[in-house]
Amino acid sequence: MPIYVVGHKIPDSDSICGAIALAHLKNEIGEPAIATRLGDPSPETQFILDKFGFEAPEYKESYAGEEVYIVDHSELTQAPDDIEQATIVGIVDHHKLGDLTTSTPLECWIRPVGCSNTVIKMMYDFYGVEIPKNIAGIMMCAILSDTVIFKSPTCTTADIKCVEALAEIAGISDPKELGMEMFRVKSAVEGTPVRDLVMRDFKDFNMNGNLVGIGQLEVIDLSVFDEIKAELEADLIKLKEEGKRHSVLLLLTDIMKEGSELLIASDDVAVIEKAFDKSADNKVWLDGVLSRKKQVVPPLQEVFA
Amino acid sequence: MPIYVVGHKIPDSDSICGAIALAHLKNEIGEPAIATRLGDPSPETQFILDKFGFEAPEYKESYAGEEVYIVDHSELTQAPDDIEQATIVGIVDHHKLGDLTTSTPLECWIRPVGCSNTVIKMMYDFYGVEIPKNIAGIMMCAILSDTVIFKSPTCTTADIKCVEALAEIAGISDPKELGMEMFRVKSAVEGTPVRDLVMRDFKDFNMNGNLVGIGQLEVIDLSVFDEIKAELEADLIKLKEEGKRHSVLLLLTDIMKEGSELLIASDDVAVIEKAFDKSADNKVWLDGVLSRKKQVVPPLQEVFA
Structure with a gap:
């Protein structure tokens, strides 16, 4: 039975890219996992997926009876509606600790950094698993998005170092410029309801x-x-x-x-x-x-x- | 202002030894920390402290206004009574996720292993900090206690490997025999109210x-x-x-x-x-x-x- 790896409702780039990156890692260490999502990718996320050649993860609303790895939150309001009927096997996050609880032991990789993908990079390092070039690309973009290209007060040294390492793997020479391109996509609001x-x-x-x-x-x-x-x-x-x-x-x-x-x-x-x-x-x-x-x-x- | 590192109410060996071990690590990485406790050491814990030459951590009930690192639980009922007036900066644990919440981002090192000290060993490894001989000794004993000398179904390969590594550092040739000695101390109930x-x-x-x-x-x-x-x-x-x-x-x-x-x-x-x-x-x-x-x-x- 696979583990479903899913970010929060109304997913941002961190939730979508994090689910893909973490599901890949889980599969590499012999734990079958499938990335899913609770909503449509934003234009920014779609830009990232297109840029590095990914399809959006499978849309999946219901998780009753399944094993779930939660990405980028620990709040009931942001989790799948039936999360209380699922088994949460792990949480990777960088927010305050929310009101999700479990009835069995789990793993939590939560750090006060700028982006869940920075924590996922630590997980890759812990398990000694190599990050594929295209996954490094989407992880890097998620961090650039969450940290507002390092300008956000949430940005830490760990996030900056992580982007540098991922850019090297992804073969991106100017991550900040790619970040600006992303934010220009994000700024195109005309014509949107x-x-x-x-x-x-x-x-x-x-x-x-x-x-x-x-x-x-x-x-x-x-x-x-x-x-x-x-x-x-x-x-x-x-x-x-x-x-x-x-x-x-x-x-x-x-x-x-x-x-x-x-x-x-x-x-x-x-x-x-x-x-x-x-x-x-x-x-x-x-x-x-x-x-x-x-x-x-x-x-x-x-x-x- | 130091971080207080504290285990649960009615502390067991994992809570007391974990607080000492984690406070030491925090100090080593430049974050002043003080190990505290919410209750008296059990005879087993006292045996461990005596064996490796430690005083029990400071008894401290109130944490309002302080920064706190929580060891070995994430349950309100097991935490300090005024924990909601404190800032939880981190949690290291190996239980189900409880109902503690925070209003600011924190770090959580939670793993489905047999003992919090196994997770604390991972933290030492992550930061590349050497574990002093006597701290390795108390960490090892905490794991032997929590895993019932590896017999508990909670015991994982990570716990066994961790005890092996800590025994080597502590210079203990037969950890299982030390574990039995500990459980014999624990079995002496005569005369206790x-x-x-x-x-x-x-x-x-x-x-x-x-x-x-x-x-x-x-x-x-x-x-x-x-x-x-x-x-x-x-x-x-x-x-x-x-x-x-x-x-x-x-x-x-x-x-x-x-x-x-x-x-x-x-x-x-x-x-x-x-x-x-x-x-x-x-x-x-x-x-x-x-x-x-x-x-x-x-x-x-x-x-x-």
Whole structure:
């Protein structure tokens, strides 16, 4: 019986590339594994897959009765709906420890680094398994994406060294330039339905019993949102009501200016204001904020505690 | 500010030796750390500490505002009472994933092996730090204890190889004989108050909202309990009521016969019977059962789910 290796709902590049890379490693060490996904690849992820010649992993919603290796999260809200009927055999992640629990011992490779693929590289090193050229390519791109080409405060020395090593294996001479190419793909929002944009990189968090959804769009110039900002704001309100969420937030991140505009739809804007110590009229510029995980989730967690 | 490295409540040898070993490693890699404990060392642990010339770690109950590295568990019920006011920077463990959560990224070294010290050895190897002779000795003893000298079904090849490597460093020619010496110390129950025996290796579990306490006493001959069994059983009932527990179980494990007598005090004995598929009159012999973690907790978890 194979292990299914799966990232979080609304998968980002780390979830998709990590599932492929980890499933390959598992197969190499004699544990049959299949990479799967819980949603469609984003345009950025599709660009990475195309660039290195991969098909997207198999779409698979249900995991009841299966063995599952979780990639890039440890939160029930981000896991398969029936994860409690599956056996979690492992977790590789780089976020805060969430509310997934198991009834049997498992392995957890969790590190406070910028990307799950950096941890997966450590796993390859631990097992002494060589990383194929094309897998090194997608792992490298996932790290460049998660660390915003090393600009994010989540980026560590381990991530930078890992990209250098993977670039060497993949034969990529200028990883940063490939990163910029990726972010240019990511910045092409024109013609995409507003809801698709909001949901492109969206995660739900259980904050002390309150459901808080946080999306993020990283672009090289925020002006791409000028004409659709009102529509985005209206859609956040809808999304909040549809999902019975306490709040829905959308980070519009300018990776060149290195900051984010935060759009807010909330039952209690004051709580959000308190988290960032700013008065906000349903939107606010947060200078230097690039990371949802490190700069947005923890202060929110604190005010909800 | 130092990191406090602490094992679970009612610490066993893995918790105490692991805290010492991991604190040493952290200091070696430039992260000031102090080993602490949440309770008194058992006679077995004291034997190990004396044998290799260690003082018990500092007793410390409160961790609010501190950075903490958790050893040998990931359960709220086994952690410091105020752990939610501390920052968990890491977890090293070999059990099922419990209900500890964090609000910031952390490192988790969790592996499905027989002992946390086997994982700590992997950490030493990862960082390329040499293990001092006396620390190798206590780590080795912790593994021999947790794996019941390799007899437990939780024991893996990694644990055996780890003991071999540590014995070499510690200069111990016959680790199994040292293990037997340890278990003879553990078997000396005469003169110890009954409550102290029940609590010697006792863990509370939250099973779907029900508090279930499970103690274990591992000896080389169950006859040492003959004269006090009735007292033990009476004390389990008291303990259940005092702690508002659903059930209190005590495993009397015969490491030579390789099985356990399970003493049961429960609001619903039928649930416990169902877990082990045996009819029990408040006690039952479980042939081949040596491991609370692998053979007792999972079937209980299942019937409570």
